[in-house]
């Protein structure tokens with residue numbers, strides 16, 4: 003079972019400020035007020051996160067809530083002030099500089115909010131850059147880079163420079179670069195925030211397509227709840243550096259653990275989150291007007307159920323597990339509990 | 340708020356009144372109390388700094404010993420390392436390669452022909468940008484050939500080609516070291532600050548003593564002068580690489596070295612090229628000065644003509660330097676803003692068409708040159724000399740406008756220069772120290788006030804009080820005039836885009852001219868003296884005043900101007916009530932730059948007979964008195980540091996008050 007967890011992060015703190023090192027010894031579990039009084043900033047406070055193999059783990063929160071800092075702790079781009087992080091069973095925080103370089107070269111990839119492409123390299127050279135750094139010869143690395151460039155749909159633009167590309171295209175290059183070494187763990191820090199809403203949508207679809215093909219383990223940051231529920235298997239909500247709740251999107255909306263999470267999810271369209279399995283009732287009817295998948299969101303089946311003459315059957319792997327009728331769907335749509 | 344203003348105004352009025360009174364009556368005071376120390380720092384208390392420094396240098400040259408080699412060996416090794424490539428370039432560009440010495444010398448290979456040099460220059464310019472720049476560069480180089488400056492120009496070119504790479508690469512490496520280690524940065528920073536403010540002349544003397552008269556000493560001095568900006572630019576450029584790009588480099592597993600050379604330096608390269616451009620311009624700026632310690636070429640021609648008062652020759656050689664500066668400046672700027680070029684595939688010829696063309700032209704002219712000397716060397720009888728023309732033109736101006744010039748000179752001297760001079764030179768040294776301290780304290784805090792007093796005390800104790808006051812007076816008047824002329828020009832440039840392009844373009848060109856060049860016409864028209872010095876300084880220091888003013892006005896946020904317009908301000912009110920107050924921090928920084936340039940130019944104007952610190956340095960140079968030169972140089976640097984800190988503090992204070 004331990005093998006299920008790829009990245010295990012326990013009680014991680016990141017504190018900025020002159021007294022960052024000593025403050026944790028003075029207080030056991032300082033709250034933001036205590037940290038502030040000491041002239042420090044608690045960017046990440048006592049974060050516990052287990053990332054499972056093959057899942058999409060989304061971290062969300064408002065600007066400044068510590069999402070980027072947490073992810074940079076997980077990849078050790080910033081040194082956590084306290085805590086432990088194990089990657090694939092290995093203690094990441096005690097890894098030497100050389101080991102760290104090796105892990106990043108082979109096992110981790112990252113996509114950045116502002117794309118972070120190298121301005122002096124072409125698309126192909128940018129994508130091949132991680133291999134170049136590893137000393138792979140030009141022919142091999144360019145062949146591999148070409149494959150990945152094709153994968154993200156940028157064929158024909160291999161010899162463009164980043165500044166000659168649109169934002170969406172630049173981020174495709176960023177994605178290609180992070181995929182070229184086939185990482186086990188893939189970090190994306192608000193990869194689509196710098197893009198227009200339309201392009202963002204398109205890139206999300208593109209991202210889902212890639213993920214269906216590649217089945218990576220993903221840590222994905224966003225401050226956009228719609229984006230989170232579209233993509234996430236599980237969501238962690240952060241506030242002032244602390245994780246408020248970790249749960250599946252539906253769970254988060256239906257059973258908010260704290261006031262803050264409830265407030266955060268209040269304006270989310272529930273139909274997009276709630277799935278058939280949650281509102282189905284035990285089978286009572288003899289005949290059904292049709293059938294829906296138990297994992298489908300209400301939004302996607304609403305028209306179908308409404309148009310039907312009677313209740314519909316809910317199927318799980320071909321077996322009937324319940325039924326769903328108009329009333330239930332309407333309750334969700336108008337937000338009745 | 341109101342109370343603060345009155346208190347502050349009162350302070351300034353009182354400080355000025357006391358200073359003025361003491362300055363006016365210092366002589367009477369001295370007579371009344373029979374205390375000569377009031378006007379003159381007592382000789383017996385003067386610090387023998389000069390002789391200490393001279394002794395230290397003597398010791399270095401004669402005795403210093405590092406385990407296995409002496410200091411002499413070290414300087415000789417450096418000299419040899421510079422001499423070798425320099426001689427090679429001289430052979431390549433002008434002298435040709437020979438074996439044997441003296442009468443038995445056998446020519447092995449000729450130098451590059453003038454045609455080849457021009458062609459290569461044009462191709463490089465084209466490679467950097469386009470054919471238009473190529474044409475400009477071609478014309479500039481052709482000018483050198485046609486007007487008979489070729490030989491000197493190529494000697495200068497050889498030293499530029501040595502000094503620039505050393506300065507750029509050295510600066511880059513030092514900058515990288517400082518970027519990597521905060522400790523190194525901490526050590527470098529004050530040195531860089533000092534280097535920027537110490538006049539070049541001050542270290543010409545020690546360089547002369549360590550390396551002897553000749554091109555090597557000149558190159559060493561040039562590199563010392565041209566390198567500091569590159570170090571600064573490198574540090575800033577590396578720090579400015581976006582954090583995400585650095586993180587991207589770390590995430591793909593770059594080692595420290597890969598990080599530096601594959602990520603940071605290439606990402607920062609446009610900014611780094613700006614530094615290289617600075618190195619080039621400073622190198623050219625040094626051309627004339629360096630000829631005082633043995634650089635030949637155009638600089639030597641200018642200097643020799645100036646000394647002979649050969650007007651035509653001076654202008655001709657000076658123009659040649661200007662032309663070279665323009666070509667090199669434009670080409671290096673084009674490299675800085677040049678995007679990355681497209682990739683070519685195929686054979687070497689296909690991939691590098693321009694390199695191949697260059698080699699073809701070089702080989703071709705080499706062959707043809709054997710039979711047609713005109714291809715090898717530009718024919719003597721086709722050169723045009725403009726010397727007599729310039730001499731005649733200046734003479735004509737002098738004959739016809741002598742009275743007008745004299746009148747202007749007299750008015751400015753009587754009305755402005757002399758009263759200010761009297762005021763500054765009259766200030767008794769003891770009060771001068773206190774007044775400077777108060778001045779700096781009020782604007783930049785007590786720490787700076789204390790430092791200013793220490794600096795001024797050092798100056799008095801070195802026996803240079805009088806000359807320092809002359810320096811401050813000349814600098815002050817020049818900066819005042821440069822601001823009075825420059826700021827309105829800057830405002831004009833900012834308000835009227837079309838005029839702005841012309842004005843700012845002109846300022847760009849003015850800045851590419853080596854400082855020395857300003858002296859030539861001024862001396863021709865006004866002869867030697869404070870007035871000529873002032874005009875040259877004003878011309879040289881004008882550019883930053885204009886530029887910062889224009890920049891500051893343009894930076895004023897658009898929504899504030901809109902708010903003003905909506906409140907019904909007239910354009911005049913918008914300018915005076917909104918734009919100018921908000922632009923004051925920029926105006927102050929422009930003032931700072933103007934002061935720095937004025938101080939550096941003042942040292943050069945010593946050649947036209949001012950009696951300030953510049954003259955002191957210049958005398959030291961002619962007597963090869965290192966101690967005297969360095970002490971006077973330090974005094975200039977101290978004034979510059981005080982001015983720099985105080986103006987910066989004022990700008991910061993203003994910015995805070997405006998909430999920017």
Ligand SMILES: Nc1ncnc2c1ncn2[C@@H]1O[C@H](COP(=O)(O)OP(=O)(O)OP(=O)(O)O)[C@@H](O)[C@H]1O
Nearest residue numbers: 018043044045064065066067068069070071072225
């Ligand atoms: N290098 C640093 N020094 C000091 N404080 C920092 C540093 N980096 C981050 N912080 C602080 O840590 C907190 C969390 O920052 P972080 O960048 O992780 O937020 P974020 O959730 O990613 O926000 P955004 O959505 O804007 O990217 C912020 O208050 C920030 O000011």
Ligand SMILES: [Mg+2]
Nearest residue numbers: 069070071192
């Ligand atoms: Mg962030």
